[in-house]
Amino acid sequence: MNNRINLTIDGKTIQTEAGKNLVDVAKENGIYIPTLCYFRELNPLATCRICTVKLNGRHTTGCTIKVADGMDIEVNTPELLDNRKAIIEMLYAEGNHFCPSCEKSGNCDMQNLGYDMGITVTRYPHVFSDKIVDFNPKRMIMESNRCILCKRCVEEVKTKDGKDVFSFVQRGVKTRVHIDYEQEEKLSESEALHAMNLCPVGAILVKGMIHEQPFGERKYDLLGKNILPKVTSVNNNLHKKENEKFIVATTSLAGCFGCHMSLLDIDTDLLDIIEIAEFNKSPLTDIKKFSKRCHIGLIEGGCANSENVHVLEEFRKKCDILVAFGECAIMGGIPAMRNFVPLKECLEEAYLNGVTTEIGAHIIPGHEDIPKLLNNVYPCNEVVKIDYYIPGCPPNAQHIWKVVKSILLGEEFSITHDEFKYD
Ligand code: SF4
Ligand code: SF4
Structure with missing residues (x-):
């Protein structure tokens, strides 16, 4: 069956297969929709809202859109760009992000988006949160003040016998990620490193295995060179x-x-x-x-x-x-x-x-x-x-x-x- 469809993104007509994820379709066609929670095989989490686009005139998260024939998508309008910038600014104002002293600096997805969007200051007052920094797990540290509650770790990291290692605890503004100490001990070294690397910010750290790349070799050191002044x-x-x-x-x-x-x-x-x-x-x-x-x-x-x-x-x-x-x-x-x-x-x-x-x-x-x-x-x-x-x-x-x-x-x-x- 022929499932080719036509849709428009920012006025550009695109032909693709029905049902594909919008973020991926846009990327294949040279249009960048920024994301923080969207992660490979995981079902879209839609927690960070940074990928918000307009579908047929209505706001919705881009990562949850399965493309269909006739869709009219707006991605890079001044209003949507400013909304995305505001969301990143809120994340910065809400957490404690001292990039120059952060282990994730240079490898951090949120920091990279901040640079990409030209954020020099937030329009919101800083909260200076005082959440738990948990050093008790055997091999990990959880710095809740940097966590953006994207849910990647909760959904992705399991022990070999299928048990959760990370979970959300408490509610509202007090929500934070908790590590189950018993299950965390069962993770292999590479599984623990995977947890640290999948976190889009520097909230999950593995003791003694903290990002060690020198300047110039970090994930985002070379990206952004093409950002126009x-x-x-x-x-x-x-x-x-x-x-x-x-x-x-x-x-x-x-x-x-x-x-x-x-x-x-x-x-x-x-x-x-x-x-x-x-x-x-x-x-x-x-x-x-x-x-x-x-x-x-x-x-x-x-x-x-x-x-x-x-x-x-x-x-x-x-x-x-x-x-x-x-x-x-x-x-x-x-x-x-x-x-x-x-x-x-x-x-x-x-x-x-x-x-x-x-x-x-x-x-x-x-x-x-x-x-x-x-x-x-x-x-x-x-x-x-x-x-x-x-x-x-x-x-x-x-x-x-x-x-x-x-x-x-x-x-x-x-x-x-x-x-x-x-x-
Ligand atoms: S987690 Fe990222 S944005 Fe936050 S302080 Fe570390 S490098 Fe900066
Ligand atoms: S610890 Fe990291 S991966 Fe887990 S919810 Fe927080 S930001 Fe996301």
Whole structure:
């Protein structure tokens, strides 16, 4: 029986066999539908929703569509692309994803999609979840704060006698994956590695067998090289008199000053910058107070204490354009790792119980001159409006100045793959 059918994807007529999976049909025809939960022989799970497309005008998950004659599928409309980006941003905001220190970095499907979609910041506030990191299984570690509940492990990993190793426990926002310790012990080494590798993120790790490929040999190191630079057009209408220079201010909030070190790494190109700009308040000039309004303010670090908030708000008032540069400014970075521990416990560990605490010391510093610590470390965009983001830890020096110059001069700029990818 002839089961050839015709359908259209993004207006392109495609001939294929009825009943095939849409994600596969699209791929065969050069159209990419991103997925995270969809996995080889497994029945489509439809848990991540990233493959959402429009079928005859209605939203539905692409991985669950078996193609049929006359279907009209939309994949890459601006609305669908933005929906997909929003889903990835939600996953980033909901979990704890510190890619530069993650064992899966470079091999992670979600990280790759983040790069692919040009995500530099999430539009949602970070949750900084505090779920279980379970080291108890004999050979595995389950880092629930990175799990995206895709269900691949639950469906795919079984013992030889057919028992489940992974299962979902609890409900709603508390849902997490639990490992059955007894069944986990029965897995062979290769079966355990298979579990780690099928996880699209770095939630399942096998002790002593953690991804060991060097840079350049990881799953996604070479992919993405062909991603076209994303062009950003800039029209800020910054006003200044002819012959006057642009005024730049910089500050470091809860950061390590690495981003400011990177600013200086520009070396002799700094002379170029000085031709068009002068610095006002900045650790680079040691000018402590704004003496005039600035065209652009560069912010390193997030907000960890009351002084950080005050400085950031002052920058927002005194600068026409605010740029958050570096991961700490964009998502809290390493300082935000304290967000999983109550502030009281952090202080007790630092000043009373820590191994480096001086014997006999029993005071948590507190004085009206010492800025008050906030309960959490906050990304800058959760405190004031931020106009541009420069990702990196730290961002590349040439890239920082390319962006700054383009903003000042109102020119288009593009982010190349190498500048954007820093894991
Ligand atoms: S699991 Fe992936 S996205 Fe999350 S921190 Fe690790 S590399 Fe980054
Ligand atoms: S542990 Fe990994 S494979 Fe299992 S549900 Fe979470 S993200 Fe998916």
